[in-house]
Amino acid sequence: MxxxxxxxxxxxxxxxxxxxxxxxxxxxxxxxxxxxxxxxxxxxxxxxxxxxxxNYLARGLVTGKTNTIGFIVESIGNPFFSQIASLIEEQAYNSGYKIIYSSTNGKQEKALELIRMFRDRGVDGYIICPTDGLAEEIKQLREENRSIVLFDRYLPSVVAHYIGIDNERAMYEACKHLADGGKKNIAMVTTDSEQTQMISRLAGYQRLLKETGLQSHVLQVPYDDIKQRLQPDFESFIKNNPTIDAICFATNYLAIGSLEIMRNLHISIPDQISVVAFDDNEVLRLFQPGITAVEQPLEEMAKLIIDRLLLDLKLGKVTEKTVHKELPARLIIRASSL
Amino acid sequence: MxxxxxxxxxxxxxxxxxxxxxxxxxxxxxxxxxxxxxxxxxxxxxxxxxxxxxNYLARGLVTGKTNTIGFIVESIGNPFFSQIASLIEEQAYNSGYKIIYSSTNGKQEKALELIRMFRDRGVDGYIICPTDGLAEEIKQLREENRSIVLFDRYLPSVVAHYIGIDNERAMYEACKHLADGGKKNIAMVTTDSEQTQMISRLAGYQRLLKETGLQSHVLQVPYDDIKQRLQPDFESFIKNNPTIDAICFATNYLAIGSLEIMRNLHISIPDQISVVAFDDNEVLRLFQPGITAVEQPLEEMAKLIIDRLLLDLKLGKVTEKTVHKELPARLIIRASSL
DNA sequence: CTGAAAGCGCTTACAG
DNA sequence: CTGAAAGCGCTTACAG
CATH class of the missing domain: 1.10.260 (434 Repressor (Amino-terminal Domain))
Structure with a gap:
């Protein structure tokens, strides 16, 4: 040819x-x-x-190295992931590595295919935002001595590096900020996903309730069908819990979707209901009123992920001692929670 | 190993x-x-x-095929690009191809490096959102018989497939919508980039002025330094052109940045100034008031790009006859231009 | 200081 | 129906 x-x-x-x-x-x-x-x-x-x-193909065939890192995100269309992808790409590039991204869209099946395709393509390392059901595959990667960093969420049954934030504390502080502002009926809108970051965020909410004795109001939207279910579920949740005076959202898409619904219902923020969201972005910043949000330290996370991966790659083998790092997040207070 | x-x-x-x-x-x-x-x-x-x-490396070495497509965008952090990337990824995946993205951030140097790295990695095809100064490199790719589709903008001196929208007409219609609404001093905020899509958008604006006899008010922010220059340039532009009653923005980041500035200046939209943006997204939709925007047919573009590339790949050689397709865009009218 | 040769894991004429 | 062998473009012991 x-x-x-x-x-x-x-x-x-x-x-x-x-x-x-x-x-x-x-x-x-x-x-x-x-x-x-x-x-x-x-x-x-x-x-x-x-x-x-x-010819890198030939070189890779003999050295077993490709200078490529596979990065599996949930959805590259989500600003949280596209921003961190952008940062990771830059960091990796400066160290002579290229990134191949791909999105799982939360599907285990797609995630498995992606991992296998990365392996087949001979990537040197993996950055994985895991879906459920990936434990066996990732364990096997570790056994094959491949460098892996988990990110955003981890798998309790798998020993592997993990870089994320302290979700429990971040959500606790977000809720505490609302309680300190005198809110008496703080609701939590989350999904029914069992992913660790979601569990931790819920736990942060529950810790605050316990400390303050406030009543629990939790809405769990089905993770597999959020697009369809958010509107009806959220509307009836609001209707059935008329005492709610504040809401913490566990993700940015839940927040943004719900804000639009609240606007259509003419619910005034923060007069009727105060709002806090998770993961800051432009929409939340420019929304009227500005939406208070938990901001993840993206740049620092990107750096830690790449540094850890490159270190493992340099050592040439999987270290027994894995890093499990939970960075502090920052609450950006805007008008929506005043 | x-x-x-x-x-x-x-x-x-x-x-x-x-x-x-x-x-x-x-x-x-x-x-x-x-x-x-x-x-x-x-x-x-x-x-x-x-x-x-x-082992795909070995297979690639002998067949010369890798079932991988390189996708060079301007910035994966820009929602326009992350959305189309997401769609292209999906389409390619369904046809057995994987996508490798990377961002140029508008830098010719980075773009050249990316193209070379893709070539070294043996990608089968290229989807390129070109920066300036890429003409020679792309010509050479064509000479080497590689499959390429240009996207979002093209290079006038290069014969290659191109999929984009009719920018001139899209901007003309956006401005006409404002003129039809009785606006007398319609401004255009754009960059000084010579990229084809920017030239065409400006041309659309100018055609309307010519047809209607309205006066021209153009602000060109330096493309290489938008972050620093947008605020001072936009503020003095507004101050020096007090008759302006409407603004067309040539990109989404110009629109979003300026909307924030206008809000801080307490300029009321649309009472004092009507606004139209280019490339729709969540921020514009949820802004208060909703911002009228030109929407590109992302899904259709993604499909055309992939279909064209796969066709060339199947034929196994670069077709002499190149496709230059400009799809119609759609104006989504919201409160900002009423 | 430099080279001949084996080998990485595949595909594909060619031969039977 | 199936196999022996060459070759894709590199890297790296080994030998001198």
């Missing part, structure tokens, strides 16, 4: 040297192999002249 | 067959090669049992 590309062989032939010599020079091992500076220079000049670039 | 993976050789040895036979069966050529059904079944069963998956 496209066999017009120049190869090491072509170079060695043209210059009357061996493939070995060319390869060493190309890989910066000229000095180490004590190749004369003249030869090295000549080769480099020629390489530049003819515009040779190595 | 990680040489624990099973290979075709292992299978052929275990089953007492040749690599050839295994390879044919694995590639669905069993019937074509008239391999007995029993043998084929036995091989498939064994493959499944031991969990063999082919």
């Amino acid at each position: 496209k066999r017009n590309r120049i190869s090491i062989k072509d170079i060695s032939k043209a210059l009357g040297l061996s493939n070995t010599t060319i390869s060493f020079i190309l890989n910066g091992k000229a000095e180490e192999m004590r190749i004369s500076a003249q030869v090295a220079e000549k080769v480099l000049a020629y390489v530049k002249e003819v515009g040779y670039t190595p | 990680k040489r624990n993976r099973i290979s075709i050789k292992d299978i052929s040895k275990a089953l007492g067959l040749s690599n050839t036979t295994i390879s044919f069966i694995l590639n669905g050529k069993a019937e074509e090669m008239r391999i007995s059904a029993q043998v084929a079944e036995k091989v498939l069963a064994y493959v499944k049992e031991v969990g063999y998956t082919p």
Whole structure:
């Protein structure tokens, strides 16, 4: 097919040297192999002249390395993920690594396929925002000595690096901010997902209730069918819990969807109901009134993820001791919770 | 290194067959090669049992195909790009192709590096949202017989497939909508970029002025320094052009940034100034008042891009006749322009 | 200082 | 119906 590309062989032939010599020079091992500076220079000049670039497929086949990292997110269309993806891409790029993203859309099946495709493609490391049911596959990756960092949520049964935030505390503080403001009936709108970050956020809410003795009002929208169910479920939740004077949303899409519904119902924020959302973004900032939100330290997370992965990659093997890091989040207070 | 993976050789040895036979069966050529059904079944069963998956690197090395498409966007953090990326990913996935994204952030240098890295990685096709200065590189890709689709903007000097929208007409209609509403001093806020889509949008604005005899008010924010310059430039533009009663924004980030500034200046929309934005998104929809916006047909664009690329890939060579498709956009009218 | 040769895991003419 | 063998473009012991 496209066999017009120049190869090491072509170079060695043209210059009357061996493939070995060319390869060493190309890989910066000229000095180490004590190749004369003249030869090295000549080769480099020629390489530049003819515009040779190595075939990474061939290189990967023999070295087992591709300088590529697979990044599995829930949905690249979600600003939280596209922002962190953007940051991770940049960090990785600066270290000579490329990122391949893909979205699971929360589906275990798709996630499994993606992991397998990344493995087949020979990625060096994995950054995974796991769906449910991924435990076995990830355990196996670890057994095969592959570098993995879990992100946003983890799998309790799997020993692996994890970088995220302290969700329990973040939600506790968000709710406490509402209670401190005199709210008496604080509701929590979340999903029925069993993902760790969701469990922790709910736990933060419950801790506040326990401490303050306030009553619980929880709406769990079915994770698999949020688009369809949010509106009817949220509307009847509001109707059936008329005492609610504040709501904490466990995700940004729940918040944004509900804010639109509240607007249509002419519920005044914060006069009738105060609101706090999870994951800050432009919509929440520009909403009228501005929406108080828990902000995750994206830049720091991106850095920790990449550093950890590159370290493992450099060590060349999976470390026994895994990192489980929960960064503090920050509550950005805006008019919606005053 | 990680040489624990099973290979075709292992299978052929275990089953007492040749690599050839295994390879044919694995590639669905069993019937074509008239391999007995029993043998084929036995091989498939064994493959499944031991969990063999082919090494795509090796396969790619010999076939020259990787079933991967490189997608170069301006910024994956921009909702316009993350949305279309999401759609393209899905379409490609359904056809057995994987997408590798990366962002140029508008930098020619980064774009060149990305194209080269994609080439080195052996992607089968390229979807490129080009920056300036990419003409030579893309011409060369075409000469090397690689499949390319340009998207969002094109390069006038390069013959290549292009899928986008009719920007001139879209902006013309957006402005006409304002003029029809009785606006007398319609401003255009754009960048100084020479990218085709920006030129066309400006041209649409100018056509309306010409038709109606209205006066021109154009602000061009420096593309390379929008973050720093938007606020001061926009504020003095408003101050120096007090007659303005409507503004068309040429991009979503210009619109969103300016809306925030207008809010801080207590400019009432649409009472004092009507507003139309380009590229719809959640922020514009939920802004108070809702912002009228030009919506691009993302789904249709994604489909056209992938279909075109796959067709070229199937034909196995670059078609002489290139497609240059400009889809119609749709104006979504909201309160900001009433 | 440099080269000949094996091998990474596949595919595919060619031969029977 | 099936196999032996060459080759894709690299890297890397090994030898001198």
